[in-house]
Amino acid sequence: MMSRSRLIGAALLMAAVLTAHVSAADDLPPASQWLPAGALLAVEVSGTADVLDLALSDGMIDTVSAMPPLQQKKQDGGLDQFKTIVGYFEANLGTDWKTAARTLLGGGVTLALYPDKTVLLIVDSKDAALLEELREFTTTVAKGEAAKKGNADSIRSGEYRGATGWTFGDKEAHAVVGNRLIVANKSDALKRVVDLREDGGAALADQAEYKAAKAAAGPKADAFLMVNMGALKQVPNVQKGLDNVGNPVGSLLLAGVADSLRAANLLTLALDVDGDTISLAAVSDGKVDAAKSSVAFAKTDGGALPNLKVPGFLAGFSFCRDLHSFYAAKDDLFPERTGGLIFFENMMGIFFSGRDLADDVLSETEPEIRVLAARQKYDEEIGTPKTQIPAFAAVLRMKNPEKFSLVMEEAWQKAVGLVNFTRGQKAEPGLIIDRPTHGDTQFTVARFAAPKVEERTDADVRFNFNPALAMPDGYLILSSTEGLARDLIDAVKKEASETLAGIDEVHSLAEVDGTSVATILLANREQLVRNNMIEEGNSRDQAEMAIDSLVAIVSHLGRTKFEIRNESGATQARFVIELKLAAK
Amino acid sequence: MTPSSEALARAANDPAWAWARYEPGAERPWDARLAAHLLRRAGFGPNRSEIDQAAGDGPQKTIDRLLQPDGDPAEFEEMFAEYERAAEGSVESLRAWWLRRMIQTPYPLLEKLTLFWHGHFAVSQAEVGRAPMLQRHVQLLREQALGDFRSLLKAVMLDPATLVCLKAEKSRKATPPTALARTLLARFTVGEGNFSESDVTETARAFTGWFVNRNSREFYPREFDDGEKTVFGKKGNFTAEEVLDVIADQRATSQTIVRKLYRQFVSEVDEPGDALLDTLVDSFAKTGNVLGTIETVLRSNLFFSPAAYRCRVKSPVEYAVGLVRAFEGRVATDRLGRALADLGQGLYNPPTSAGWPDGLAWLNDATVVGRHNLAWQLLQQPGDNKYRLDAATYARQHGKQDAVAARELFLDLLLQSDAPDAAAVSAAGIEDAARLVACLPEYQPA
Amino acid sequence: MPTSRRDFLKAAAGVPAVLSLGSVAPAFLQRAAAADPTPGADRVLVVVELSGGNDGLNTVVPYDNDEYGRNRNTLRMTKRDVIPIGSDLGLHPQMPEMKRLLDDGRLGIVQGVGYPNPHGGHPESMRVWQTGRLDAEFCQTGWLGRAVDVISNKDATDHIAPCRGAFVGVFPRPLTVNAAGTVVPSVRSIEDWKLRAKAAPVDVPQDASPLLQEVGRRTQSAQAHAATVDEVIRSGERREYPDTPLGANLRIMAQLIEANVGVRILNTDAGGGGDIGGYDNHAGQKDNHAALLRQLSQGVAAFVDDLNGRGLLDRVVLITTSEFGRTIQENGRRGTDHGSAAPMLLAGGRVRPGLIGEHPSMTETENNGPKHHTDFRRVYAALLDQWLGIDSQVVLGQKFEPIKVLA
Incomplete structure (x- = not known):
């Protein structure tokens, strides 16, 4: 039997996963108006139905359950534990989990992260009653758990400007307003949401980056992610990471992607799910000075x-x-001389009888x-x-x-x-x-x-x-x-x-x-398993599981395009x- | 006088006692310490249940099993031989598989001796380069590691990897392989000071005609110098095999091998006198039987005396493989192989034909820090996902929930009662305790 | 000048949190302190290998020489191109820092160095330079490895075990530092020398076996030296080094030298390591060679300036080696092929500054390059005997008349 705390975790997770379309939520303004402006990063899932259609489709569930690790879990009983939890959950909420998911998440999910490490999540349910049931259910479980351990439960609630907030401890605070669940990692942050609702003020919906990202993602997108690169780049490690990107081959292949991110103020990722096809589009607003970047090539x-x-x-x-101008500019782009580069040039010198690699060879290619x-x-x-x-x-x-x-x-x-x-x-x-x-x-x-x-x-x-x-x-x-x-x-x-x-x-x-790649992987399975054993320290069984999982995942990728x-x-x-x- | 030199002095005075079969008694009772000592020397270090079983079974039964394991190791040997053959082209993978063998083998003594002969004949990647050749070389060592020395010597001396390593790829009549002959005499057999320059040149003549072509050896009779040679006073139109018989017949050859086995199995601390070794040398000279000689040593009073106990320094391989075996964890052995090369013991790549320097040479500023850091990587919590020795889980599985009990468990597992109240470890939590025990000076001697 | 042993004492005393001195400490420390009375015992030799075969003629350029001018078409440098250093010679234009060191009396250039009947292939010639022996094929140890063995053998009788030599860099360790009796580590990062986690204090009982006591001493020494290196790392910003692999490796060396933990011999490769060194410019040499010499000049100058700023330069000599120079004549691919003689560069506070020996003859040639007039082993001998204070005959197998390379 799974422990109570894991049960609560699972229930909360479901609650979080399960929230997003509009029923009674029609009278609430969009979640982005309740979240404060100034987010570093924001995710908005509006097309939860499309996403859930794929995630909860029979094909997906059959595919995932056929994965080697789950098969293994099935054998050793791990899956039964999970099923018990789901059953418990379904019995208490009086609905099957798929329907619960569609209902609870049906109105959309919005998440925002702020520079002070505040995280705010808003989930809009299609059914306020079900949401309230879920909240009560998790509270009951948490109380029971504490009682079992002989502790006083750490559940607290309080009123703030007409809204009731609950917390299970100091790492989390949440409130339910109508069909809307608001979760914060600090109780102060929850208060800020309430303040914004009551007093108005700069909301995420007003933030320039959010608006630009929403526009860039377009109305068709089921979800989009906004990354405020301008603010994120203030973090020293991020800046350093961006500066370190780039070696000769990498910059030729990725042609300016790193440069573009370095110059970007906004990065948008838009997700569109259409049947079994997932499209992810990334747009950066970073303009690159062609003269100084490998994008020029x-x-x-x-x-x-x-x-x-x-x-x-x-x-x-x-x-x-x-290629010609890329190689001709190598001295500026890559000042280092490695043995490999010298060897390459020496060989090219021989093969092309002393012709200049850039001027006489690469310039001959389209x-x-x-x-x-x-x-x-x-x-x-x-x-x-x-x-x-x-x-x-x-x-x-x-x-x-x-x-x-x-x-x-x-x-x-x-x-x-x-x-x-x-x-x-x-x-x-x-x-x-x-x-x-x-x-x-x-x-x-x-x-x-x-x-x-x-x-x-x-x-x-x-x-x-x-x-x-x-x-x-x-x-x-x-x-x-x-x-x-x-x-x-x-x-x-x-x-x-x-x-x-x-x-x-x-x-x-x-x-x-992916399907063809999977057949090649399969043809080399024994070699891959052996490499996995010495490179990861796995037992033969573990290595086989790792490789078989890889093959399974790859085989389901179908055709992937970038x-x-x-x-x-x-x-x-x-x-x-x-x-x-x-x-x- | 220290206990070890006292015991050695007693042995020198009474070699018969020294090599007589050890029987547990009041003076030297059979306990977990001696059981672990035996398992360290005859293998790569024990885990908890192996110590318990040996302590319960007593020395003779345990030694019987070490000399010839229960069950048939053939299946294991064949599987790994196949892994290694398939790992063509990369010495790094060969290294990784060998370490895995050492960790998992049902026949640790065989692997220990394979490593011993690898250090003795010291064929190296630096000189040979070709992985398949090295793989076959070490496989050859393994096949004959515990058998007849003379037959091992002959196989090794005409093995392509040895010929390439000793610059004898083309031994023409006009250019006999003197470097090979000199190394054979100075390192592999009679030893420095026990041969003349003419023994070198005459031995080299016997090796003419042998070539390495396309990774295999070939004999060209027209390039063989079939004239008479004089080696150690013996005259004949010796071939390579015949000259190896002459060299193997030298008592000095048996002395070299026995002395080296003594250093490997008994002690690096004190040099034994010739008289003490005579019994072993006599029987080795007569039979050439490696396993028999080791059996005599392992069963002896001397082996279980203070003259042997913790009188060697663990090599990097013994150190790391011992830890992995003790905690019954799994590690990515390709990475471990690189780490051990940094500590001075690159498998398949001993530094010179003299093999690895041993004893205290393993320990200088850089390598001691290296051992500390390797122990940290192996045992840190939460663990590196390539190195999975989970001391905390290990402690829980053995019913030790708190730090005090866990510390005792680790000290007992790794050191038996040899550092009962190591102050160094006394304040550590479970996570740190195992690492700190592995870093204790007491844990370095084998 | 502080000796390494005394610094070690200071370090050991200065880090009580890391190291509590156990019961073996007093005798050990007494002995360690007494073990180092020799002046110069803290001197360090740094060997930078320019693998691939450096074009000596475009490093120290005989710009006025007719043979040079006639044989080099695209690679020729004129008086206007070079940095003049007198004697009708000039440094490659990408080496202004070397010129400064020369002017400051911190750079010596030994000209025309090579060996008899030189090999034309990389592995063979490299092996000669790395082993310091003409019968290199049969020699399995490097000249620096043997020097480390000699120093470490003496340590063993003194009951100390510092790490006396190291290869610095990410490439496989070259034969140069291979030793028969000592473990010579590869240092890829200065962090390698630090303890990744807090060490336990060493506390070996006094009645323990001599072996265990010795292991205890070595553990204690290693922990103390690791703490010293850690202090150097944490002591803050260092002078700027160029952002190149060579710059990073020289910086590691400077940190080890500053920590003064007993390392006497350091080796690195400025040619990119591996079978093909970066100096092997058979095609399109001009820009590639210029970049390499720029990195060398900037790196060495940063190293010298850093050590000088800390008052450590008198403890250090840095030399460059390379398996051969290159042909006088440029080949058809705007590069040069394997030659023979080339100059060796020496930098430090105590080197004999300026040009040492004549520029090699451009008409007398071997392997189509200038013929050597100075055996490289005479330079090795001088450094072993006069700088490291160890018998060069033991290391090199025979006696060579040392070149005067030290001031």
Whole structure:
């Protein structure tokens, strides 16, 4: 049997989770008018119905209950405990928990955090009576608990300007006004809400950031989060954290996101739930001085190209970047010289026969860069390696294909030669170059000699790689496998036959197919379990649980998309998850 | 005279007594202290129930079980061998798996001896680099750790990892591997001062013809110097294996190994005289039996006397693995492996062919602070999620609710009654007490 | 000047909360105090490795030399580019701080350093410099590691066990500090030297075994030294160091030196560590090399100024090493390849200032770089014998005529 204190906790949690649409609340002004202005952070959930529809849907509940940790709990009886609490709760409130949740939260939830660490929460119920029942129920439980321990209960109540406030201790105070529950982490804060209601004054609804955030989120949003960056940046650790963001690769990929946050006064996150699709949009008002930021290398005229479609697609990243000017500015952007950078430059010097990397090589590429990963099918001649690594490739477009393709071919073959030389020094097998044809495209591939027949079931990791270079129709494809190169030749030929259209103003786009990623994870389950054992110190059972949970979560993510756009200096990010819930 | 040197003097006067089977008696009763002593030396430190069981079973039965564990460890050994083979390419993972073996093994003596031979032959990542080769090397040590020394020596000396480590990848007739021969004689067998320069060059000639190609060894007869060699006065057209027989036949070789086993199992404090070791050396020279020699030591009066008791300093591996075993917790061994390298004992990477420096060399300003800080990381509350030794829960599970009782529990678990009233710990709460016990000077000797 | 032992006493007495002196303390402290009568026993040698092979010709530039001018196209520096230091030589323009140190008499430049029949590959040549031996392949310990062993062996007879040497930095510890008999730690952060939680006072009974008493002494010493380092950390703001890995590592070293906890030998890598050092500029050398030398110059100057401001500079000599210099001729990739001789830089309060030895000949070459005229082991020998006060023959395996590098 679960302890009383946990029971109270659970009941309170439900009370908090369960509050948000409007019934008798119609006569109360919006919660944001009862909360004081000056919030650092505010969350407003207005579309609780949409959120709860998804959260309480059969698909979601089946999916969550099928997760390995819950299955485990089911076996060891942990779930029964929880069910007992829910049952107790339902019996006392005279309604099932899903209905209770919809009713209690139905009018909306608003939360605000202030610089003095005050937290205020307003929950609007659709049913004042049910709310009052819940309050009484928790009070009774708390009293019973105290009595059982032989303590006087610490429940106090008091009147303040016509409102009754209760507290279970000094860490919490709450009041119910009609169908509205107000919870504060300090009793003074609760009084401030009452004062604001009685006397009027600057409310959250009047705060400029709140208004801007609400506007930015738009009327369709089910919920939004406002972060008052201007005030938050006064906190030294936040400032320091923002200053520390950024390494060469990171700033190229995220192109100005950190800069934008540094410059921002307001960050808005808007949530929209539509069926099984969750969209999260982030908008920062931080304008970035293009001349001083890596955002300068993110080009939005034309925009990033859509990801290429290939069989077994796992993940794709599409960028629009001016690599040439990025690399040319490296001295200013990244003053440090690491061994890795020097090694890279030395190698590029060899591969490109002394050409200047920025001026003679990177300047030959168009700004659309795509990287993608796909599941690979292993040749029967080769067998399946014990660790399966997806195929991955980069796809660029060349400005002067006739001239540059020869430079590229030479560089690539030198790189293969160098790999062979280095592997040879370590007495490891090398790659053999071939020039096969796919359709009308001749391309170059380097393969390891097939393993001995007896090794094919447990082939070496190297058989995950047979790197290829293909340059059809002005495209440059660098792939880790021949199979993906062939698929990409088909994909770019198809793209070239259509009108090339970038996604307006989007400079970065990432798409991940969770279901496919889950299959790759599953294929490498044993290796992942073992790594988990030594990296986390887990027992084999614990490690299997951790990996299986990861696989389960990823497999339900369906297709996930993340894009960053830059509109006249302001940065916007959008994150869309299409959940794949348990089939009915 | 200290108790340990007194006991050693008695042993030197009466070697027969020293190596005679210890029988518990009034002078030296069998108790938790001696049980824990035995389990520390023959393994990586006990937990509560292992001490209790050993204390109840008495020395002989406990030693029987240490020499040959109940049940078949083969399943465990095969599973971990497979884990290690699959951890190809990374010495860090090999290290992590080995530490996990030490923590979980049903056959601690085998792991202890594997580590002992690793320190003896001292093949290192720094010189060899290739993880698969190192994995096979340590697996070879494990397979032969408790068997016949001569066969172990032969296997090790022609193991690719040893050849690479000692710069003998290409032993041509014209360039015999003298560095290998010198290390073999000075470090692995007869020892410094017990061979001549010509023994080195002649031994090297016997190793010609051996090459390491593509990570495995090969013998090219055309590069083998098949002429006559003279090693330790013996003449013959020795091959590598034959010359190893000649070297293994030297009494000095048996003396080196026995002395080193003595240092490992009995004491780092006082050097024993040759006379005391003669009995062991005689039988080792005759049989080459490693397990038998260890059995004699473990069952002896000397082993249970003050001449051995807490007369070694725990190596970093013994220190940390001992703590993890005592509290029956789980730790991320890849991180632990790195921490132990910082304390001076990087597994698969001893500093030189002489192995790790031991004894007090483990302790200087930096490593003592390192041990304190590692104990803190392992035992801090709330715990690091990679290191889960939960002393407070451990105390509760053993029915100790308050700090006084918990302190007693920890002192008893880690030190038996060797620091009964450690003032250092007396004021600590449950959370701190375990860490402070692990930092006591008394906890450092094994 | 305070000796490290006396400072330790002060530290031990000054931290009663952390360390209550147990029953073993009096004898121990007496002995520790007596163990350090030698003048210079608190001297420190700092070795900064410029891994990758530093281009000596663009560090100390013979700008007027015809061979230099003819062979370098994009990398050539003229009289107008360099910072002149006399003898028709100039420092790389990114090293103004080094020029200041030179003018202040705190920098010495040993020219034309190398070794006979130099290796052309990184691992081989690095191993020679790191072991201090030409038969480096068979040598498993570093020259600094052996020096630490020598000092620690003496400590053992004195019943003290400070940590005498350390590698500072996040990279894997190089062979340079590998020792056969001593644990030489890697210090990634000065916090590594601190106790993460309050230590218990050491209280080993007087009738305990000698081993236990010794462990007690070492525990006590370690706790006291950790407290001293902690005081240094908490003593407040330090002089600014450049925000680079080298700057951070030099700052850690300065803190350890200030704490005076017995560390005599410190080693770090300014080339980024690993198999490929950052100084290995085969392609596009100009900007990369300039950035590296700027970091070196700023870092070393900050270190020298910091120590000088605390009156500690006379206790410290810092030197740079690098596996080789580079070719006189620029390659087709606007870089240079592996050469031979290069200058070594020495900084500190007691170094012999200015140019030491002639600039190496530009016509007599080895590995297509200037031929060395001074064996680097002569510099090592001088530092071992005359600065650290330990027998260089024991460390280097043979006797070398020391170069006069100390004032």
